[in-house]
Every structure is written in structure tokens, then in C-alpha cells.
Amino acid sequence: xxxxxxxxxxxxxxxxxxxxxxxxxxxxxxxxxxxxxxxxxxxxxxxxxxxxxxxxxxxxxxxxxxxxxxxxxxxxxxxxxxxxxxxxxxxxxxxxxxxxxxxxxxxxxxxxxxxxxxxxxxxxxxxxxxxxxxxxxxxxx
Amino acid sequence: xxxxxxxxxxxxxxxxxxxxxxxxxxxxxxxxxxxxxxxxxxxxxxxxxxxxxxxxxxxxxxxxxxxxxxxxxxxxxxxxxxxxxxxxxxxxxxxxxxxxxxxxxxxxxxxxxxxxxxxxxxxxxxxxxxxxxxxxxxxxxxxxxxxxxxxxxxxxxxxxxxxxxxxxxxxxxxxxxxxxxxxxxxxxxxxxxxxxxxxxxxxxxxxxxxxxxxxxxxxxxxxxxxxxxxxxxxxxxxxxxxxxxxxxxxxxxxxxxxxxxxxxxxxxxxxxxxxxxxxxxxxxxxxxxxxxxxxxxxxxxxxxxxxxxxxxxxxxxxxxxxxxxxxxxxxxxxxxxxxxxxxxxxxxxxxxxxxxxxxxxxxxxxxxxxxxxxxxxxxxxxxxxxxxxxxxxxxxxx
Numbered sequence: 001x002x003x004x005x006x007x008x009x010x011x012x013x014x015x016x017x018x019x020x021x022x023x024x025x026x027x028x029x030x031x032x033x034x035x036x037x038x039x040x041x042x043x044x045x046x047x048x049x050x051x052x053x054x055x056x057x058x059x060x061x062x063x064x065x066x067x068x069x070x071x072x073x074x075x076x077x078x079x080x081x082x083x084x085x086x087x088x089x090x091x092x093x094x095x096x097x098x099x100x101x102x103x104x105x106x107x108x109x110x111x112x113x114x115x116x117x118x119x120x121x122x123x124x125x126x127x128x129x130x131x132x133x134x135x136x137x138x139x140x141x
Numbered sequence: 142x143x144x145x146x147x148x149x150x151x152x153x154x155x156x157x158x159x160x161x162x163x164x165x166x167x168x169x170x171x172x173x174x175x176x177x178x179x180x181x182x183x184x185x186x187x188x189x190x191x192x193x194x195x196x197x198x199x200x201x202x203x204x205x206x207x208x209x210x211x212x213x214x215x216x217x218x219x220x221x222x223x224x225x226x227x228x229x230x231x232x233x234x235x236x237x238x239x240x241x242x243x244x245x246x247x248x249x250x251x252x253x254x255x256x257x258x259x260x261x262x263x264x265x266x267x268x269x270x271x272x273x274x275x276x277x278x279x280x281x282x283x284x285x286x287x288x289x290x291x292x293x294x295x296x297x298x299x300x301x302x303x304x305x306x307x308x309x310x311x312x313x314x315x316x317x318x319x320x321x322x323x324x325x326x327x328x329x330x331x332x333x334x335x336x337x338x339x340x341x342x343x344x345x346x347x348x349x350x351x352x353x354x355x356x357x358x359x360x361x362x363x364x365x366x367x368x369x370x371x372x373x374x375x376x377x378x379x380x381x382x383x384x385x386x387x388x389x390x391x392x393x394x395x396x397x398x399x400x401x402x403x404x405x406x407x408x409x410x411x412x413x414x415x416x417x418x419x420x421x422x423x424x425x426x427x428x429x430x431x432x433x434x435x436x437x438x439x440x441x442x443x444x445x446x447x448x449x450x451x452x453x454x455x456x457x458x459x460x461x462x463x464x465x466x467x468x469x470x471x472x473x474x475x476x477x478x479x480x481x482x483x484x485x486x487x488x489x490x491x492x493x494x495x496x497x498x499x500x501x502x503x504x505x506x507x508x509x510x511x512x513x514x515x516x517x518x519x520x521x522x523x524x525x526x527x528x529x530x531x532x533x534x535x536x537x538x539x
Contacts, residue, residue, distance in 0.1 A: 007536065007539060010539050011535060011536075011539075015471075015535075038475055038491065039474075039475065039490075039491045039492055039505075039506050040475075061473070061505060061506070062473070063473050063475040063476050063479070064472075064473060064476045064538055064539060065539060067473075121479075
């Protein structure tokens with residue numbers, strides 16, 4: 001992916017993040033995700049029905065990388081089954097950690113292709129994923 | 142000024158995070174290396190020459206600190222690991238025995254975590270109550286508001302002389318005079334003030350003072366607790382062990398040393414303390430008034446330029462220390478810091494350990510520039526140039 005396109009994706013998703021809105025609905029699983037070394041702090045609300053992710057919303061404060069990553073993650077995960085979601089999460093984590101991954105289904109998340117080069121920003125990109133993993137564990141309990 | 146004394150300034154970085162820690166001049170580094178290379182023995186065990194030299198050097202720093210802050214006796218100076226350690230010792234070693242249910246502890250919402258959390262815990266343990274001095278429109282402490290906040294139950298006022306985000310200089314002497322007329326103790330967190338302002342505890346008459354070496358050109362891991370002689374005698378040691386006892390035979394037969402040794406259990410940070418001494422000598426040589434004056438001018442220079450940038454919102458426009466906190470409209474503070482870092486500029490972003498500040502300021506985080514005397518107008522020009530162009534920040538913040 002071209003560097004300029006990547007930058008535009010990140011900028012768009014950080015300035016106008018997808019589903020950044022409050023929701024108070026008991027049907028949603030609520031999890032917090034924060035980075036101990038910075039002030040990134042987000043709350044994710046996830047609705048899972050019939051083994052499928054129906055909706056995700058988030059609120060909180062985070063840097064542009066974290067915010068863009070959350071926005072893109074939400075776009076990519078809605079509609080996926082739990083199994084599909086796990087595959088996607090693993091694949092994204094692998095990309096960030098410089099391990100083998102496939103470009104399939106990553107869509108805009110490919111903007112983070114080079115994030116492994118910035119060790120201090122990698123955790124920003126992975127922040128929402130830490131949260132979603134917690135939520136899936138909670139769902140499966 | 143004096144940039145040539147600082148090895149770190151030989152690199153290309155622009156260091157504007159002095160509120161977090163300061164850079165170290167060569168003489169401070171060399172003084173510690175000298176200890177490790179030439180007389181690396183323990184203190185208070187003067188059985189041989191180099192150990193005796195350690196004692197001399199170490200105790201000499203106590204005198205230097207005493208003079209530096211205008212204390213009356215060297216027993217009023219105890220070495221700790223830093224401001225946090227000092228404040229915890231004041232709270233847990235002194236106020237834990239004094240506070241009773243219903244007593245009031247007066248702080249502000251712009252204090253650093255280290256001047257909040259120890260009080261929170263002791264309040265929980267004793268039933269004492271935390272009260273906050275209201276802040277004015279600039280988030281400053283005014284004498285009028287201090288008077289309003291004091292009640293017959295107030296036992297202690299604990300304040301930073303300069304806060305680490307707002308950077309306001311508090312009227313400590315006036316507060317202390319008023320407090321003492323009502324038998325209220327005054328604790329001062331000097332972490333941000335000691336490196337930048339002349340301090341005289343005999344003049345302000347404060348009861349306790351805490352500060353760190355590393356923010357005043359000294360090494361990390363060393364700090365000072367000052368307490369008035371009669372109060373220092375009543376601080377219970379939190380740590381027991383080597384170097385602070387006369388004898389111990391059974392649980393009911395422990396004889397402790399006099400202050401200050403009683404409060405310095407274990408092998409102290411000898412190299413650190415000796416380094417602190419050198420930092421004080423170095424600062425004395427330049428002159429604290431000179432430092433304050435230079436920083437004041439530099440701050441004005443920075444503010445003058447920042448106010449002209451429409452997308453910059455300064456949180457503490459009216460403050461008079463070298464701390465300037467601001468935000469770039471619509472851009473998260475950490476992203477601004479990441480962007481500046483690409484150009485070798487070191488600034489702090491976040492809540493700066495002052496997490497109650499958001500309650501009064503209404504802003505959860507900010508970019509903080511904190512100056513010292515080795516910063517220059519050219520450095521500020523570079524910073525301002527990079528902040529002027531918002532599109533450039535948006536383009537390069539990833």
C-alpha cells in the first residue's frame with residue numbers, strides 16, 4: 001500500500017473515527033483497554049448475538065494511531081463470527097509483530113503494515129485488540 | 142547559558158522536559174565517577190582512610206543542603222530516594238501518629254500524585270478528611286481561598302510551591318504565617334521549585350519540605366526531606382535496620398540513633414548524595430537569582446510566540462514559572478509529542494501525574510514544555526516553527 005494512502009486512512013480514521021459513541025445497553029459486553037506507559041484509554045462496547053459480532057462502539061481518549069486502529073478494527077470485525085474474529089485478530093497481531101500474515105480481510109488495517117518498525121507505536125495499534133480479546137474471553141466464559 | 146557544561150547538549154536534541162528531570166553537567170557526572178573510581182567505600186564506617194573520606198564527603202553535602210535551603214541545623218536534613226520518598230516519610234512517619242478522625246488535610250487538585258496519594262491513604266486509615274483549596278480562574282492558589290478553606294479542623298496544608306502542570310508559584314510564606322497562627326502544619330513539595338527558585342525555609346518558616354536531586358542537575362534516586370528540628374525528632378522511622386540503631390537485644394529493647402541517622406536506614410545512595418552536593422555547588426556558582434531571571438525571560442519569549450498561533454490553547458498563560466502547558470486544537474497531546482520527537486524535540490504529553498487537575502481545568506491531558514537555564518531562544522524558535530503549521534502536524538504525526 002502506498003505511503004500516502006496509508007497516511008490518509010490513518011488521518012481519516014483518527015479524525016472521524018467509526019462508531020465512536022457512547023452506548024448504555026446491558027446486552028453489550030463492556031471492556032476497558034489502556035496502555036500503562038501512556039494515557040491511551042478506551043472503553044469498548046461489544047454486542048455478540050448468535051455467535052456473531054453484531055456491533056462495536058467505543059469511547060475514550062487515545063492517540064491518533066490507537067484511535068485509527070480502533071475505528072478500523074470495528075469496521076473489520078462487525079459481522080464476523082467469533083472464529084472469524086479470532087483469525088482476524090491473530091492475523092493483525094502477526095502483522096504488527098513482524099510475523100507471517102496474510103493481507104486478506106485486513107482492508108484499511110493494512111495501513112499499519114509498517115508499524116512494527118516503531119516499537120513504541122506498536123502498542124498503540126494493538127490497544128483495541130487487547131480489549132476485544134478480553135471481551136471474547138468474557139463472552140465464552 | 143552554560144550549555145557547554147552539559148554532555149547531553151552535544152547531541153542534536155532539544156530538551157524541553159526539565160519538569161520531568163534535568164540534564165546533568167559534567168562536574169556532577171565526574172563527581173560520582175570519582176567516588177566509584179577512587180574512594181568507593183561505605184559511609185559511617187570510618188575504620189580506614191577511604192571510608193573516612195566517604196563520611197566527610199557525604200556529611201559535607203548535608204551542610205551544603207542546609208545552606209542551600211536556609212535551614213538552621215544539619216539535623217534538619219535527611220537524605221531520601223526523592224520527593225516521593227520524602228513526602229511518604231512525612232505522611233507515614235509523622236502525620237500518621239497525629240491525625241485523628243475528622244481532622245482535615247488541605248491540598249489542591251493540581252498537586253502531583255506524590256502529594257495526593259499518601260494523604261489519601263492516611264485519610265482512609267485515620268478517618269481524616271481530604272479538603273481542596275479552591276483555585277481561581279487561572280487555577281492559582283490565592284490567599285483568600287486558603288483562608289476560606291481553613292476550618293478549625295484543619296491540621297495540615299500540603300502544597301507544591303510550583304505545580305508541575307500549571308506552574309503557578311504559591312504564596313508559601315503568607316500561607317505559612319496564616320496557618321501557624323492556627324496551629325496548622327505546612328508541608329511543601331519542592332520538586333518543581335527548588336531547582337528554579339531561591340528557597341529559604343527559615344524565612345518562609347515551613348515545617349516540612351520535600352525535593353529531588355535529579356530535577357536540579359543532580360543524580361536520580363536521591364532526594365531530601367527537610368523538617369524543623371523538633372518535628373524531625375518526632376518522625377517515626379518507616380525503615381529499621383543498619384546504620385540507624387545503637388543497639389538491639391530483643392523486640393522491646395531497640396535503641397535508635399539520633400536524627401538524622403535514625404531516618405536513614407541501610408546503605409544510602411552515597412554516589413547520588415555526593416553528586417547532589419556537586420549540583421548544589423554548580424548552581425551556587427551560577428546563582429539562583431540569575432537562573433530564575435533567565436528562565437522568566439525565556440518563558441515570556443515562548444509565550445509571546447505561542448499566543449500568536451491560533452490553533453494553540455495555553456492552559457497556564459498567567460503562570461510565572463518555566464512550565465508551559467498547551468494543546469493543539471483537535472490533536473491529541475501525545476501525537477503532538479510524537480511529531481516533535483521526529484525533530485529531536487523532547488516534550489512531555491499526558492496528564493503529568495496530576496490526575497486530579499482535569500477536575501478543575503477540564504482538560505485531561507496536555508503538552509508540557511518545561512524550561513531550564515540551558516534552553517535557548519533558538520530552541521524555542523525551532524519549537525514554535527514546528528507548531529505553527531497544523532497541517533504539517535497532521536501529516537507527520539503518524
